[in-house]
């Protein structure tokens with residue numbers, strides 16, 4: 001839909017990508033209601049952004065966001081909230097697997113389920129899931145995160161087909177690595193060692209604006225990633241040897257201390 005018609009509910013609006021998206025949307029004249037666990041960034045409020053404070057991995061948080069967004073008249077939902085996980089699987093505490101799947105996969109599924117009847121009643125609506133190149137290309141060190149995003153891509157694809165012919169478009173925006181607090185020093189070192197490109201959050205935000213206007217089913221950011229996604233889909237097992245460098249670097253990196261090791 002045209003930017004002027006959009007009223008966007010944006011989760012993850014305090015994050016690196018989320019704030020860039022909010023700025024770009026507001027700058028294009030789009031009405032934005034942001035969601036975050038803490039208070040809104042003052043500069044975005046000053047620019048006219050509405051705000052809902054909620055923790056999306058709680059049932060109450062999902063219900064509050066759905067109710068608030070519906071009352072406000074949201075016709076576009078952008079699911080950008082997410083948490084990272086990087087490192088060898090054996091180093092990941094069990095609670096982190098739970099948190100990653102609940103935040104990156106289950107929360108957007110539950111929020112979408114709750115909002116869908118009202119979105120279907122609107123003349124036009126769009127649901128944008130922020131996926132990841134790592135949701136279609138499994139990389140060493142990203143088994144947990146990649147699984148959550150792969151699940152999200154699968155959910156979006158099936159829902160897009162389920163809602164075909166309705167007034168609701170389902171879309172996926174899949175960034176590659178992006179310079180935000182999401183990526184710690186270990187990820188940045190891995191990216192340097194494996195010559196992985198990193199984008200600015202502003203570039204991702206511009207891609208979101210284009211995606212909303214185009215109503216295209218999906219957009220992967222970066223030509224090498226788009227090509228790799230296609231090759232991986234067709235010849236996945238044959239590409240396994242391409243990631244030896246990634247694996248070597250992962251094993252060379254020291255294990256991250258488990259700051260919350262008492263949780264299982």
Ligand SMILES: NC(=O)c1ccc[n+]([C@@H]2O[C@H](COP(=O)([O-])OP(=O)(O)OC[C@H]3O[C@@H](n4cnc5c(N)ncnc54)[C@H](OP(=O)(O)O)[C@@H]3O)[C@@H](O)[C@H]2O)c1
Pocket residue numbers: 011012013014015016017018035036037038054055056057079080081082083103130131132133174175176177178179180181182183
């Ligand atoms: N950065 C990258 O390299 C990259 C690449 C591909 C895809 N992505 C995806 O892009 C999205 C945004 O990433 P980012 O780089 O902007 O990350 P970020 O800076 O860490 O921001 C993530 C946001 O998610 C919110 N969030 C996390 N758990 C939540 C919960 N339980 N309830 C409500 N909000 C919650 C956080 O809100 P609070 O601030 O309120 O805590 C935070 O603002 C994520 O889905 C990520 O998976 C990122």
